[in-house]
Amino acid sequence: MITVTINGKQIKLEKPVSILEAAKMTGIKIPTLCHHKSLEAYGGCRLCLVEIEKMPRLQASCTQYVTDGMVVWTETGRVVEARKAMLEFLLINHALDCPYCDKAGECDLQDLVMKYGPAAGRFTEGKRKHPESYDDPIIVRNMERCISCTRCVRMCSKVQGASAISMVNRTSKTFVEPFSGGRYNCEYCGNCINVCPVGAIMSRLHKHTYRPWFIEKTVDTVCSFCGVGCSVTAQIRGNSIVRIIPESEKGLNRGLLCNRGRFGYDYISNSGRLKSPMIRKNGSLQETTWSEAFMYIAQKIKEIKEKNGGAAIAGVASGRCTNEDNYVFQKFMRLVVGSNNIDSIAGFAYAPARKFFEKIFGQGVTANPIQGISRSDGIFVIGGDPTAINPVLGLQIRAASQKDIPVATVGYAPGLKGFAANRLIPKPSTEAALLAALLTEMLKRKPLPAEKTPFEEIIGKIQPVSLNEAESACGIASGEISACVDSLSGMTNPALVIGRDIIQRSEGQANLLLLAALAQALNGRIYLSSELPNEQGLIDMGCLPDMLPGGRPVAVDSFRKRYGEFFNAEVPSAQGLSLMEMVEGAHSGNIKALYVMGENIAFNIPDNKFVKDALSRLELLVVQDIFTTETTRFAHVVLPAASWAEREGSYTNLEGRMQHLKKAIDSVAGLEDWKIIAEVSKVLGVDMNYRDSRDILAEIAKVSPLHKGVTYEDMDSGECMWPYKGEPLRHDLNIVGIDMPDMKALLKKPEKDKVYIGVDKVLFHSASLSRNSFALNSIYSEPHAKIGKNLAAKLSVASGDHISISTGAGAIELAAVIDSDMPDNIVLVPNNFEGRGAFRVMGWKMNAAFKAPALDGMEAVLKKLERVSAEVSE
């Protein structure tokens, strides 16, 4: 026990902490400048000096730890004098341009000078000069204001892990710059902006528009971009969001955000937003009134239902819509339309993977807290780069790695380069062989117990694959594989972070089985990467062809009956179609009407041409969206929706945490998605009677056994974690319906001379939404095709050269970027930009087990282009 006296107050401590922290515990505030709670102590600014009895000199309280019997005084005359002197030194070179500086009003230096500072400066020498830098798209640097506290550098290297900037030069010429000068060329997370105590690194998007006292209200809400669900605070003036900031005490992100979350929100004020409902008349979409649109839809749905039955109508839900929207949508489809044909893009990877793991381990097995990643004793990453898909989750992996926790990555994950001790990059689509070899080796070191669980029985039956077999299949030296096994076998409770690349494969199920087996052998926790903010929620809300709210299978009579009884209605028993089946159905004419809520299926589903063909054959295509998209162009009715900032509801993130999405501003034109659906339903004779989203949540809390009694208040208190207060589905230990993978087939080598096309997940973009963000486009405005260095050499292409990528479906022309870490025979193309997305030229095969598209083995022919052709023809 340590007893310290601070300003006469006694405090007892279990273990030594810094004086600064001890003072904070007693409610005494010591001023700081270089200290930041998410960063390591630095001790550079000397603002936190305190007087310690029996110590001749003043000590920096942020680095000095308490000892037993220490007596500390934090505001003596000596201390105040010293602080004043330190501030005077800082002001020698500080451009006192507060009236122009955007930091004024929330500037630590300004506040401290007001409190302690010298009234006047005594130096007559001129101040240093350094031009303001506009090299970067969203960051503006004014190094005349920098006080060399190194907070930004520590943030960038220790927390963000990007190590993009450092302190350069010495003495008064010390500035923060990238190592080689010029642009940051970094991840543009903006976390350095957040920690800079002065206005030296600032957001360019908010330049000269911001003053803290201009903010009329703030709304705590959730980021709209990915499945991590970072907490953000929207600062509002008038009816617009001035800025999005993270708050260091809130949410799972604790003051961190990625570039999308921090800057990408500006799409909501894009002038291209849909403003009025539209109906197709004489071949073109024409503006109409809401009531006419509702009448039209209802009339058409009625006709089609009478003629072809409910099963000829299908609905596409969205991972960008709230739980409330998705719940109302599936209720509409099941009870009003009478069809189980409900699915979404989540059905391509996230949902099948989750269902598969839940079948083996029980419901909720993927609901693991994200913050647990940095606290685990090992991390295994496969199927995509988490630092691009779920950036703030990715930071957890980097943080773990900085604490010397072993990280292994399988596949191309550029954001974890330098953080992974074991980086295995197999040839395209050969991960199964590698996983099988890893499992085989693992089981040699940690054999299965004699008394086996049903799943362990299954693991026992998986055919072993030797290191050499794996080496010849996936091209990774057996030594590297066994080194990875060495590292894995030391882990007792690792985190397995699984991305969609490994799932959207013909052998997707085999991959998942091997991963489940590995998770069992390693006692690992599974995290599924999720690209949309509410993929987990839409599944929980029953937007799956075979699941009711709460993850109850439609096929089980008692669940279906209970759900139907609640509304006094009949739930169709036939299993619905998956999204891919719906598209096929539309193409073949079995599906007559498609109702799409907040999804751009003509762009985000592979083989755009086929999808468009299918859409053009529909009798009715209704699209609710906030922008004109590739899909709305085929629609018969387009309905403007409210954007993320304009609605209330909840999102469930990939760890199963329900979070309250709050309305920040009023919608200019659109309505909440649930409201539109409820109106259509009303015209069809079923009045859903919701006044607001609270009513819907109250209904969900009654209907879904999993969400018993959830309220927004629970979410606000941050404790709405899986399984809430509800009843998870009891787990059936007898696992049925798992096919044993045929290892021999999986060991076949990819053909050497072929090039395959894959989807690149770009950090700066999010499906087809982010193209409407000025900020994100200013960072990443053009899609690039990524190729490995051997392929580049073969094509004699240099970075920046244009190449054409052609497949059976067509061709796109893009600038090439060469990354030496990429496997040899693959080209990666992002799917974000209109007309130049990967899915324009990528085909698919049906994965029968998941009823979802498999994207492996899509061959492409690459050619270097001498001349860049501007227009790309269809």
Added chain:
Amino acid sequence: MTIKDLAKRVFLVEILKGMALTLRMIFTHAVTRQYPEEKRPPFPGFRGLHALVRKENGEAKCVGCGLCAAICPSKCISVYTSEGSDHNKVVDRYEIEVLRCVYCAFCVEACPFGAVVLTDHYEYSDYSRAAFDMDKEKLLANWDKFMAGPKGEEYFKRFWRPLSEDYATPEDQPVFRGGAGAPKALPGKETVEVQGGLSDAA
């Protein structure tokens, strides 16, 4: 009650005193002003209608720091700024809802550049509410009309010395000199000659 008080009451002494004053006043000048025919010159530093100071180059002096809006107790000032073509700060909108103003002149005091003033113009009644919503153009016009020239200079010299004058600027970068260049005595009774007021009425 004493006898003296009683006598005062009986002989209506107080009333007679009053009547005597009235009688005296009959033979003096009338002090009533025949407003609006007869207008009284306001005191210097009178807090009337707002204006934005126009610089010699014709632009507003305001840099858009927003300090006036921050201090304003009735929150009636709105400043909207943006980034100009050469990254300078541009004041897009500067608006005062005059009807909500309490004429405290905090805005004038807070402005580091002496860019906003309260002119001595006080006759601006109107039939529409909109006439009291001052935008940047109207406020600049107010300056031209009521404060331009030596009057405006005088105003800042005598009443609202802007803080920016306390900054010495070697190589065009400011160092705060803590009012070293400021007048020794702040504007007060000793230094200000009072014109108008009661002495004027006599």
